[in-house]
Amino acid sequence: MSDKDVPGFEPYDGPAGGWGALGAVARALSGQMAIARESIALHKVNQPQGFDCPGCAWPDPKETSSFEFCENGAKAVSWEATAKRVKPEFFATNKVADLWNLTDYTLEGLGRLTHPLVYDHASDTYQPIGWDAAFERIGAALRALPDPDMAEFYTSGRASNEAAFLYQLFVREFGTNNFPDCSNMCHEATSVGLPQSLGSGKGTVTLDDFEHCDAIFCIGHNPGTNHPRMLSTLREASLRGVPIVVLNPLPERGLERFTSPQHPVEMITNRSVRIASTYYKLKIGGDVAVLKGMMKYLLVEDAKALAEGMPGVVDHDFIEANTSGFDALVADVEATEWHAIERKSGLTRAEIEHAAGIYARASKVIVCYGMGITQHAHGTENVQQIANLLLMRGNIGREGAGICPLRGHSNVQGDRTVGITEKPNAALNEGIRKTYGFEPPVEHGHDAVAAVIAIREGRSKALVALGGNLAVAMPDTEETFAAMRGLDLAVHIATKLNRSHLIIAKESLILPCLGRTELDEQATGPQAVTVEDSMSMVHASAGTLTPASEHLRSEPWIVRGIANATLPDTKVDWDRLVGDYNLIRDDIEKVFPIFYDFNKRVNVPGGFRLRVAASERAWDTPDKRAQFLIARGLDEDEPLGDDDLMLTTIRSHDQYNTTIYGLNDRYRGVTGRRDVIFMHEKDLAARGLRQGDRIDVFATGVNVADGKERAVRGFTAVAFDIAEGSVAMYYPEGNALIALESHDRRSGTPAYKSVPVRIVASTLPADPRDKRKASHAVA
């Protein structure tokens, strides 16, 4: 059977970027935007005077002189600045039961929300409501809870620092630390793992470091799709001759070659620049094995060099002066056998030693990583092994070297910095006490998994969501949906309609807010907000577009409204703060001294960098030294049954998390569908399957330990150059296979990237020409 026989699948030979990217932008724009809005908006993205791109958290170059082209940034902007609207008339004629049958793609594609809405049980419709009436209902429902800990306050990482700061302040004055947050599903393994290793929970590099490094490792992330502006950085490094080593079970085109739309000659001559110098297709969950193998090689080479009277390969002076735990790490690494490393990683010893050789010969190394590392049952340990590898050669805290976690949402890192955390430390609590004179709750609250479990068990009865699409983003689609139907109150502050809004509680409200592209006018005039990128740079963002509707309000204004209605004796002057966001920033500085001179420093184009102590080799750990921390064994995940495969759930090129912009995944050769599963030819053959066959996927192991069947059915298999034993499908289609209990015990991060599955021919009729629309594939 040839590739052509699968409708909508045809391997893509081109580079990342290039003309394909330009074409995709044109299509995204023509579908969503009025021409006038488009030309204004795109020229203001990531400019010193404009708004921060609502796409990814990759930093901007210091001088953004020309419009920095990014296909997926353009999609994110046009998706928000769309001319489409979903108005009360639409809701009046479409019952929620009917909306439920629309796909996620269609739901958000309806356009921007225009009015505050409240759900009416009698007619099964959402109906318009005034802002004050909405706040009163929310306040009354929250005050009626027997205990503030029975409410969950979710944040998605689009919220600005100002909105997130006010939100956490309100929630703490209300009396709980229940802060489920999108970063709990994302880089929580980093936020837990790195403070233990390095004393700082953030990346240690800046964009400048990429100009000075002499090797880059990219582990478990896909920048061509998720951080496209990073390709320009990698391209520059490649042209400088810097080796770029990739560890990824899939051949991601953006990590292979790139044609920069910023470079006319490259475009006209159709030339591309190679990105990876070496690409290792390891098995899903094989990262710890590779990292230990690399460390093993370093130790052997070190001993050899020292015996010959040469300088060691390991930086003993650095280790002596800066770290603890090295001897224990050596013992662990030496005890790990090569045959186990090879089996677990799917790579040969020679391949791993080659990678380690590149690492050893480079004097300044940056390791970048993403969800391929964090979303495993042992995600925290994975992150810590990367830190170990870097510490071994003193690759932290000096120019051109360091650790670079690629954050998700454009302000997910900032939201955490300004207090969105279920585990507040003493300094945060003291800052609030001192600034506002109320006693914040000190007992730890719920993260995302704990919140959904509390809702499932009826211990939590209210959910307020500052953005996001919690129900669809979480594992265990069916159980999460069912749990949320048991809520007394569900409030969604959102720009666009999504499935979480259709999971109806006793009382359900949708509060439509301004997006980042839009003008935010308050009592003292137009306001700017601030965001923090993946490299701890804080800068201002000011929207310029006319709001999508006159009824939209900013997130800070909405939080103010909820706070005033919920807390009759509040100690915070909410109206004053929201009238002038400079005052919010003054308060952020009072609670978090790291923001000293906030308003002054953020007024400089490009903003300022928040201090990351580890970048200066100041180790904020109990013994004030960086720690080598051991991961027991090589298992990142639960063991796999004999006939099982390991499934990973990934993003297509046409999606932003649960937002589906389109049904294509250009670089992986998929057009017009999302119901595919990428498999190695041999894994197909071993099951008597061929490309194009329809298959059913059954969860096994940890995900069915509770005795419940979890399955998705009727997906089409495509033969792909993925590591053997590893299979991939899209998120959120795969979420129905993952139990809430399948998460990293230390950080709570769901194991979205390691789902043991059994794959069999589908019981549904075989019909490869059936181009089903991407449905919300709940079995």
Ligand SMILES: Nc1nc2c(c(=O)[nH]1)N[C@H]1C(S)=C(S)[C@@H](COP(=O)(O)OP(=O)(O)OC[C@H]3O[C@@H](n4cnc5c(=O)[nH]c(N)nc54)[C@H](O)[C@@H]3O)O[C@H]1N2
């Ligand atoms: N356009 C766009 N931009 C985005 C997003 C989006 O959805 N669309 N999402 C944003 C968010 S919230 C986030 S968190 C980031 C996500 O950015 P990424 O971390 O790039 O996210 P994923 O698509 O989940 O891709 C993870 C990569 O890990 C690989 N992988 C899977 N399992 C393993 C493994 O076991 N080991 C290794 N080494 N690799 C593995 C996959 O093949 C894939 O290439 O992007 C942000 N930016």
Ligand SMILES: Nc1nc2c(c(=O)[nH]1)N[C@H]1C(S)=C(S)[C@@H](COP(=O)(O)OP(=O)(O)OC[C@H]3O[C@@H](n4cnc5c(=O)[nH]c(N)nc54)[C@H](O)[C@@H]3O)O[C@H]1N2
């Ligand atoms: N299987 C699987 N599941 C995953 C992942 C995975 O890799 N695999 N990744 C996980 C990760 S890394 C993350 S971060 C989560 C994402 O989880 P979320 O952050 O909860 O999800 P998003 O899809 O980003 O949220 C989209 C919604 O945000 C709203 N929105 C957009 N812009 C704004 C705004 O400016 N303000 C407000 N108030 N609302 C806005 C819109 O209504 C839109 O429908 O998903 C997680 N789930």
Ligand SMILES: [Mo]
């Ligand atoms: Mo994320």
